[in-house]
Amino acid sequence: MPDAVQFIQSLVNGVGVGLIYGLVGIGFCVIYNASGIVNFAQGVFVMLGGMACEVLLRKFHLPLPIAFLIAVPFVALVGLLMEVLVVRPMWNRGSPLFAIILATLATQIMIERITILTVDEQPHTFQEFTLGGPLKIGAIAIPYQLFWIVGCGALMVGLLWLFFTRTRAGRALRACSQNREAAALLGIPVGAMLLLSFALSAALGAVAGILVTPMQAIAFNSGTPFGVSGFIAAIIGGFGNAAGALAGGILLGVLQAVAIVLLGAGFKNVAALTALLFVLFLFPSGLFAGLKPKAH
């Protein structure tokens, strides 16, 4: 049996990883709300964010804030291009949703190959935003980067909330999420909203990637595990529900950490998938379905 310190430490680690899953999960929700599309390339935005920032730091020796400010719009631009070149043509031709979803998966593979060709196949990382650490509270260690993840995560959720509730574009996006046909009849440019959702979702993924890269190594194929875990987080939280996805991510991260402590690392994914099945059977709309705001 693990002792209390080990258990608490694993919870801390689980929250850190879970927050990243949650941010990826929010990215899934933003596109799903605007279009009904599950973008299976969501994880690749995380990889691109981390990779773009690392390249800017390593090759161009830019300060981190500048690298951040370039990397996020760059990945948002990739999201825009994905919408314009892959999703929009299929959407306009009335392709079934599953075909569009498969196309996003193909896009992920293509972006991974382009990353190998333009950067390389190697794992990369960069230093924590704040050097030193970790912060020790008794025997519990909290890495400084975790504070950045929590802080930036909270800031992004706050900004998203403001965007969705206080701006016309945000309200229009929410209207699309509730009824696209009615939104179109009311004069909301649904196509433009789809474009916006891809850019926003890609930017969210990029921020998650930049936050997590100092804690691990990121390579061309790192997007898939983030995508899978973010997808599970979004389902646990209630697909389309941003706050729920964040909570679902934290729950998933903690659950995986506890599974490793109690049962061993081999049970990490068993625990995650069991939780997914449990939620799908008992709470088909997700654990936090009630948190979803209504458009006014």
Next chain:
Amino acid sequence: MTSRLGAAVIAAALLSFVPGGAVQAQETYKIGAALGLTGYAAASDRAWRDGQMLAIEAINAKGGLLGKKIEYIGEDNRSEPQEAVVVYRKMMSNDKVNIFASGCVSAGNFAAAGAVIRSETPMVLCSILPPRPEEQKWAFSILPPPRFEMEARYGWLKANSQVRKIGIMHDPTPYAQLMKDVAVKTAQDSGFEVVAVETYKPDDVDMSVQIGRINAAGGGAIIKMGQGGSTVTVAKNIKQLGLDTMILMASLDDGVPLKAAGEVLGERFMFVAPPVQIPSSIPDGAFRKAADTFLTAWREKYGDRDPNAGARGWDSITVIATAVELAKSYNGPAVRDALEKLPPIQGAFAKFNFTATQHVGITENPYVVGVLRDGRFQVK
């Protein structure tokens, strides 16, 4: 006249459809390689391939093998066994390769081995040998036996540290599993107690919990089996947990993740290195000459890129070329027999001593324990 013209046109059309490969099959010696160009093995297999291609360029520049140019056919198995079976079949039935010189995805080479031996095609592999004796008959490994890695790590740890309790972390690949078994089996005789054995997946984003379990069990060093970015993640996690005395000893790997991990943990991070990865450690003589020949070609084309897997790829082609010349034949069974009768070959990575009972060519431990010091790899 018209019918004659028509017949000529038809004949010309038919001739133009004679597959180029059929003509080429008689003109080139085809080496096929199933490679993890994407997926977890991408870094090592790309370098393995690039080393092979350098060696082939050098041989072709001298006129080829027994008068034939070597043609290289590399296929991406995406580091997945299922994909490996597909690309092996493609290379056997469509490309009609003469021999395989595949990359480091052990599970992929294992999955395809049955079909490969039925076609009587020898395999010279970057990975460990497939498990069944009938498959091993046709397979030859360029990789040192896993116990060499463990001997190097245990040897250094015992001679240079007070650590006697260790934790093992390994991924699910056959090579890492095999090395884990060796590590557990030989620990006691080497004077170590294994306090925890933890698993991870190469793409896991965090391994803090596994590291915490090793630390809680009293482990003072982590012996890690597995390549790639996971080594960097483990190093970062050790630092984030504030484990200021924990030692991390990593597997044979490409220089990029080793350097990144070394930058995180300093000299508490060590790794198993072949001499070619730390060229200053190579003694003068035949070994240095072989390594310098490779390193000159490698650096000319790839600059300061890590030479570890590239050297093994280069050596795989040297071994094949020597066997074909010894067999005086391109025939699969003849080349297989010749591989068992090769004289000792000094490669850029190590010395190879293949015999009828020894299909793992490296019989003397080539490894040193390396460390990142002043931004360069050096012997610890």
